[in-house]
Amino acid sequence: MQLLTVDDRAVRVQTAGDRENTPVLLLHGVARSLEDWSEQVERLSRRFYVIAPDQPGFGFSARRDGPADLVALADGVAGTLAELGETRPCHVVGNSLGGAVAMQLLASHSDRVASLTLVNSAGFGAEVTPLLRMLSLPGLGRYAATHSTPAGARLMERRLFADPALATPERVEHALRIAAQPGTGAFLYDIANHLGTARGVRPQWRDDLLAAVAAHPRPTLLIWGDRDRILPAVHLGAARRHFPGAQVHLFPGTGHMPQIERPDEFADLVTAFVENGPTRSASVPPVTAKVERNRASVGQDRSVRMEGFAGKVAVVTGAGSGIGQALAVELGRSGAKLAISDVDTEGLAVTEERLKAIGAPVKADRLDVTEREAFELYAGAVKEHFGKVNQIYNNAGIAYQGDVEVSSYKDIERVMDVDFWGVVNGTKSFLPHLIESGDGHVVNVSSVFGLFSVPGQAAYNSAKFAVRGFTEALRQEMALAKHPVKVTCVHPGGIKTAIARNATAAEGIDVAEMAKAFDNKLAKTSPEKAAKIILEAVRKDRARVLVGADAKVLDVIVRIAGSNYQRLFSSVAKGLLPK
Structure with a gap:
């Protein structure tokens, strides 16, 4: 292990093996360190001269002056090679962000690169774990980047590996140690915002980088783990399209770091590639195609007819608009029979006509979910009409904005009556019929505000x-009772519905401005997309489903920060509105 001075900054680097041997350069990912390559340094150094630096701004290396971007990282790597006196082209192996840096090194310093081995590499798709997307949230992102916690480090380490046992206490402790280095959190925040947004990896730098790399063809090996939860294996398909002549290997049962999870096989693969060049593997295409089909299955094809709902009788409350209407239509497309209700009879009529237009059997009724006796009578009527009831989607809800100090008892009771007691009434009224069906499912819509609280939403938070x-x-x-009834809790984030426009508020709050802020800043997911996500979760019998990227990111923040989220949210989330 060496500590070099490169451009007046400290750089930590490990070299191993005979210096006369072929040089292999190992580049780690975002917020990581050269320790991610420990298993490979030991193995590869038997045949090669191995160089493993801490990239600028990460591990125990200081960041470079200037912007936080791929060019700066690649220039830093080139400067480290120069300081080591290594002038030969290297066989560059990059994991995660290190893969993108390897490609940038080729684009910026083509004489430095003999070949590329891209391991679960960034640069081939927008999808990325919410743990990284949350770093792009205003206020919250900077806090998360600069306040590492044991809970957060454990969560991240576990997501890296298919086998959570690899997230050892030693790895967690090391992650905390490197996160505590001066300037690391600020650099992480800067690079994360350069590369991505809360919705995923930015496309512009990916397109520019891949175009630049195409001008400098090199032998390429593409490696992925099929259970990667950071950069999903579907990205491998895009990587193959950009590197059509590449050798490809997909490790089964492996996560984001094959070099750690499958050390011997990984070392053998890289050794053979460096010494002999790329070879074709007939076994890879079927596996890759399977990954791509799985991803497609939640897309356009399944929107036509989702499996598992044909012939079932589904009850949807609040079906006159928003998520409820989208759920009813998607269920109708998938062959279900619908009992829909709402207090908004005009909106309900629209949903009824849409269902009739696609040939779905439908019973539509005005129903106030706060009226318990009416709900019980309604349940009996639905059972009599269809002969059975399989599913209930307790979706009806209202919103209210106001601090506890200025909210009346009636304001709070109204929210609880609709948003909580409406769910209880629906569940209790239909539960005997669901049990009797032998194939029941209760789906109750909570909110992200059922995961954390924010100022001004005490009533809504309480209900959810x-x-x-x-x-x-x-x-x-x-x-425990062995009843044939499954249960799912739904936590939507910002959905493009009329809930904010129909909300009430304490005196002095401008409801129109509140709704405008919600629609412009928070409502990112369409009701149709929300419905597909919910039904996919129902089909898979998931206990909890988070709807929307914002819901996933905020859930991660709360899990990492613990009760400290209250201090954080109080300064940035005053204006947050319900789903």
Whole structure:
């Protein structure tokens, strides 16, 4: 291990093996360090001269002056090679962000690169773990980047590997140690915002980088783990299209770091590639095609007819607009029979006509979910009409904005009556019929505000937390009683519905401005997309489903920060609105 001075900054680097041997350069990922290559340094140094630096701004290397981007990282790597006196082209192996840096090194310093081995590499798709997307959130992102916690480090380490046992206490401790280095958090925030947004990896730099790399063809090996939860294996298909002559290897049962999870096979693969060049593998295309089909299965094809709902009778409350309407239509397309209800009879009529237009059997009724006796009568009427009931989607809800100090009892009671007691009424009224069906499912819509609280949403938070607790307890009760009823709790983020426009608020709050802020800043997911996500979760019997990238990111922040999220959210989330 050496500590060099490169451009007046400290750089940590490990070299191993006979210096006369072929040089192999190992580049780690974002917020990582050269220790990610320990298993490979030991193995590859038997045949090669191995160079493993901490990239600028990460590990124990200081960041370069100037912008935080791929060019700066690649220039830093080139400067490290120069300081080591290594002038030969290297066989560059890059994992995650290190793969993108390897490609940038080829684009910026083509004489430095003999070949590329891209391992679960960034640069081939927009999808990336919410743990990294959250770094692009205003306020929250900078806090998350600069305040590493043991819980956050454990969560990240576990997501890296298919086998969580590899997230050892030693790895977690090391992650905390490098995160605590001066300037590391600020650099992580800067590079994350350069490369991505809260919605995923930015396309512009990916397109520019791949175009630049195409001008400097090199022998290429593409490696991925099929259970990568950081950069999903579907990216391998895009990588193959950009490198059509590349050798490809997909490790089964492997996550984001094959070099650690499959060390011997990985070393053998890289050794053979460096010494002999790329070879073809007939076994790879079927595996890759399977990955691509799995991804496509939640896309356009399944929107026509989602499996598992044909012939079932589904009850949807709040079906006159938004998520409820989208759920009803998607269920109708998938062969279900629908009992839909709402207090908004005009909106309900629109949903009814849409269902009739696609040939779905439908029973439409005005229903106020707060009226318990009416709900019980309604349940009996639905059972009599269809002969059975399989599913209920307790979706009806309202929104209210106002601090506790200025909210009346009636304001709070109204939210609880609709958003919580409406769910209880629906569940209790239909549960006997669901049990009798032999194939029941209760789907209760909570909110991201059932995962965390924000100022001005005490009433809504209370109702949605109550829905979550009620639903999670019900799922356990059904399992213990061995009843044939599954239970799912739904937590939507910002959905493009009319909930904010129809909301009420405490005196002095401009509802129109509140709705405008919600629609412009928070409502990112369409009701149609939300419905598909919910039904996919129902089909798979998931206990909890987070709807929208924002919901996933905020859930991660709360899990990492613990109760400290309250201090963080109080400064940036005053204006957040319900789903």
